[in-house]
Amino acid sequence: EVQLVQSGAEVKKPGESLKISCRGSGHSFTAYWIVWVRQMPGKGLEWMGIIYPDDSDTRYSPSFQGQVTISADKSISTAYLQWDSLKASDTAMYFCARRVSSGFYYFDSWGQGTLVTVSS
Amino acid sequence: EIVLTQSPDTLSLSPGERATLSCRASQSVSRSFLAWYQQKPGQAPRVLIYGASRRATGIPDRFSGSGSGTDFTLTIDRLEPDDFAVYYCQQYDRSPRYSFGQGTKLEI
Numbered sequence: 001e002v003q004l005v006q007s008g009a010e011v012k013k014p015g016e017s018l019k020i021s022c023r024g025s026g027h028s029f030t031a032y033w034i035v036w037v038r039q040m041p042g043k044g045l046e047w048m049g050i051i052y053p054d055d056s057d058t059r060y061s062p063s064f065q066g067q068v069t070i071s072a073d074k075s076i077s078t079a080y081l082q083w084d085s086l087k088a089s090d091t092a093m094y095f096c097a098r099r100v101s102s103g104f105y106y107f108d109s110w111g112q113g114t115l116v117t118v119s120s
Numbered sequence: 121e122i123v124l125t126q127s128p129d130t131l132s133l134s135p136g137e138r139a140t141l142s143c144r145a146s147q148s149v150s151r152s153f154l155a156w157y158q159q160k161p162g163q164a165p166r167v168l169i170y171g172a173s174r175r176a177t178g179i180p181d182r183f184s185g186s187g188s189g190t191d192f193t194l195t196i197d198r199l200e201p202d203d204f205a206v207y208y209c210q211q212y213d214r215s216p217r218y219s220f221g222q223g224t225k226l227e228i
Contacts, residue, residue, distance in 0.1 A: 035218070045157075045165065045208055047218040059216055062121070095164055104171045105212035106155035110164035 002026040004034075004096055004111035011117045012086050019082035020114045022096030027109075029077035030054035033099040035107060036070060036081045040092045050099065051079055086118045122147050122213050126221035134228065139196040141224045143209035148189045153212040156185055156194045159223075160205045168207075169194060196226075204228050 007021040022034060036048040049060040053072040060070070072079045079096055094114045097107035123146040133139055143154070151172040157165040167176045169185035172192055182197045196203055209221040 037220075044223045045159075045210075045220040047220065050216075050218070061217065097164075100170070103152060104155075104174070105153050105218075106167055106170040106210065107157075107165075108167055108170075108176065110166070113164055 002098065002109045004098060004109055006094075006096060006111040006114045009115040009117070011119070013120055014088055014118055015085050016118075017082070017084050018086055018116065019080050020094060020116065022079045022081075022111050024077045024079075024098070027098070030074050032101065034072065034079040035097050035099055036068075036079075037095045037097060037107075038064075038092045039095065039113075045095075048081070048094075053077075053079060086116075088118050088120075090116060091118045092116060121215075121217060122149060122211055122219055124209050124211055124219055124221035126207075126209060126224045128224060129222070130225045130227060132227050133199055135199050135201055137199050139194075139199055139203070139226055141194040141196075141207055141226070143187075143192040143194070143221050145190045145192075145211060147213075149192075149211045149213070151188055154185075154187070154192050155210045157208045157210060158203075158205050159208065165208065199226075201228070 003025045005023050035050040038046045048064040049070045051058045051070045053074045069082045096111040098109045100108045125144045127142045154172045156169040159165040173185045184195045206223045206225050208223050
């Protein structure tokens with residue numbers, strides 16, 4: 001069974017750094033792109049960026065370029081999303097998901113989400 | 121950047137009825153790159169339809185997708201209580217970029 005398991009909820013202060021994770025199992029982690037999606041409280045889904053764990057090729061949404069860093073460690077089948085300096089507006093649920101690449105580009109398996117709360 | 125606009129924002133229906141949800145793109149989208157998701161409160165999204173009209177594994181045939189170009193539709197026949205949720209369309213273009221519609225809330 002394909003699974004993406006995300007790290008637990010975080011409570012941080014503005015200006016702090018953070019790195020959350022997404023660990024894959026049940027499939028060849030290096031064969032699929034992994035996407036990160038933000039969902040602010042009560043709002044819709046926003047694509048942040050996507051990484052190919054095999055070679056760490058990464059593409060960012062223009063809205064998030066320079067705001068976050070996406071990385072991966074294929075040796076442990078894990079993708080990461082990190083911030084150097086959090087803002088209150090980063091408070092959101094963050095999902096990782098696997099992108100299918102069979103000629104149809106959609107996200108077929110999702111992590112359970114990581115809630116990030118940034119508050120002073 | 122392709123913007124997806126869903127309508128209506130909220131759809132109020134009763135179990136047993138048919139739901140018709142619309143997704144309009146600001147530019148033409150390949151059918152291969154249009155998907156629909158369902159999200160329930162406190163849960164991750166779940167893919168329903170990919171390739172504009174192909175049902176994902178385990179999705180009942182009450183759910184169907186159609187459309188091409190800039191206009192796509194998700195239809196849910198014979199609504200069941202478990203269907204009341206928020207629905208999102210999503211597209212991919214070769215920039216490469218992805219985008220989601222703002223969502224349609226299907227409520228009882």
